[in-house]
Amino acid sequence: MYVAPPKxxxxxxxxxxxxxxxxxxxxxxxxxxxSMFGSALIVQAIAAALLGVVTVAMYELMDSLESTDFSEDAAGFFGPFLAVMAGSVGVSVLIGFLGAVLQGVMVIPVSRSVLNRRTGFGQMWKLAAGRILPLLGVAALLTIGGLLAAAAVVGIAVLLFTALGPAALLIVIPLGFGAIIVFVWIGLKLMFAPAAIVVERIGVYDGLLRSWQLTKSNWWRIFGITLLVSIMVGIIAQIVQIPASLAATAIGSVVSPHPDAETVASTLILTTVISMIIGALVGSVTFAFQTSVSALIYMDLRMRRDGLDVELMRLMESGADPDGIPGGPPQQVHVNTWPPGAGHSPGTPPGLWPQA
Incomplete structure (x- = not known):
């Protein structure tokens, strides 16, 4: 007779x-x-503020093009232009770095919710306190590895164009597509390293190895789920942001129907702030949702490979470790006795207690 698994x-x-x-x-x-929406909102607000600064700097740079004489002041233009581009890349790298760290922290409320245990904002960060350094390490390793790989591909492309000229396109285009495929493949293989580091309390190298092992024979399933969720989140975000963009444009036309240079700058700042706030709100919701899906995929992989569902059933029945992270190693309980060997059960060596 079929009995449905507990939920x-x-x-x-x-x-x-x-x-x-x-x-x-x-x-x-x-x-x-x-815990989930609040933490994601903090990171998204920081990212939105930095992107807003880059956007305003780009507008000022474009506004200065009208008075620039490229024949005499080429360095004066390319210097600020390269600085703005470097700022954009830096913001993107910082967002990815913080996202990798936050992905590991936010797996805590997800794993606790599997056993119907709520997690507050402070409790989540308290449980993650001992795992912050390994999370920073794996985030730095993944970020630096991605940047080095991208730099290598760009460097090879530059060398090919220098040696072959336009004919290098026949090599560079397949090389670019191949690099993207390899990047996605490795990225998904290492996707669950932050979750493993936090839940299983392991180091950076072991976390990367653990993620690689968990995704074995499941890569296409993980890729399909991740792709579908990304498409869903992208469509929902665009649906929400389109009315916001139209509203910001309408506000700008009402505030300055006959704009001059100063009014345009003020309107740009106003619309940038409005878009920044809306983008932070939408981004925090979508990030929390994607991170939650990723954490549940991690739990699903462990149930398929490690029998985590049986361990969770035992934990649910015993009610042990109510303030911990389900799925992690069991807490070690030390009992001090004095004098040495006192209190042990007959037939049991001193210091060892029989199983309940």
């Missing part, structure tokens, strides 16, 4: 289907709004 929290304790991943992610965000 103490946001997902049933068995390997998951796609719809259960989405439903579990929505429920996790709803039950832990302060």
């Amino acid at each position: 103490p929290g946001v997902i049933p304790l068995r390997p998951l289907q796609f719809g259960e991943l989405l439903d579990g992610s929505f429920q996790t965000i709803r039950r832990n709004a302060a």
